[in-house]
Amino acid sequence: MIASMRETIDTSSDRANGAIGRTDATPAAPAGSDAIEIAGRTFGSRLLLGTGGFPSLQTLADAIAASGAELVTVALRRIDPDARGSLIDVLADAGVELLPNTAGCHTARDAVTTARLAREALQTDWIKLEVIGDEDTLLPDAPELLRAAEELVDDGFVVLPYTSDDPVLARRLADLGCAAVMPLGSPIGSGMGIRNPYNIALIREAVELPVVLDAGIGTASDAALAMELGCDAVLAASAISRAQEPVAMARAMRAAVQAGRLAYGAGRIPRRRYATASTSDEGLADLT
């Protein structure tokens, strides 16, 4: 795959434009099926939903239904005995699987402890591992992330790490035994889309694991692009929850993920600097 991609870029007349993503002709995506398998579990939707930022539990419930998501993230926070309505009840009613995260953790130690608390609270050994290294960008702290991933994998967790768009780091996480890698497109909540699509395509080639584009999605076209680059799934949170109409955006993201997946399987045409007529000149009338 890497060799064929390099060859295409190096030998094609449009190398200045740089083909990204799949450039070979063989569809890699199974036709018809939109299911994804992570750590031996099959999910019918390739859209994962983050539950943060929804204005109400009802909007969250409606957005889950509209998105078709079957795996949704939750955070672990101090309990509020006076809170009205239970998130857990809403998610149980929606029939979704929970993916607790370690959001807000800045050290491997905190993240590992949070994962263990999540396992206690929610009876799941799945964890979306986040170890933040910078308050302004919320970019991952790579050494701490690797340390936490290793400890959690050893402890029997199914680890889905939120990572940077660095293919080498993604491979290191895969080598440690993570169940997927979740590279960012751009900083969390920034809505900046995929700032380095080349790296996302490289990550797709670097690991055999499911690749879930995690952060930075701003609108539906970003999600479609992620899938066209070969990502196996997209996790959207703020892009849906903070949209003016979250439920409508959930529907849009669902369609975008499906469209991008189909396009990836269909194999896009190469980019060219000059036109290529779609209509043959053969039989063209002489009208001079």
Next chain:
Amino acid sequence: MIRLNGDERDDVAAGETLVAVLARLRLPLDARGVAIAVDGEVVPRASWPSFQLRDEARVEVLTAMQGG
């Protein structure tokens, strides 16, 4: 003084168990979706009735919230 979810509490005393802590939060012992850490370490649910708090213990009672 015990620190419970960041607040110093005079209604939880050293020597009491985590069951007492849950009671102060008006939570049943079998509260769903709850986990407890004391001084940064997870206390498994099975140990809640027997886990006695030391003075100055930092207790965190957590649950699933919207996020990520």
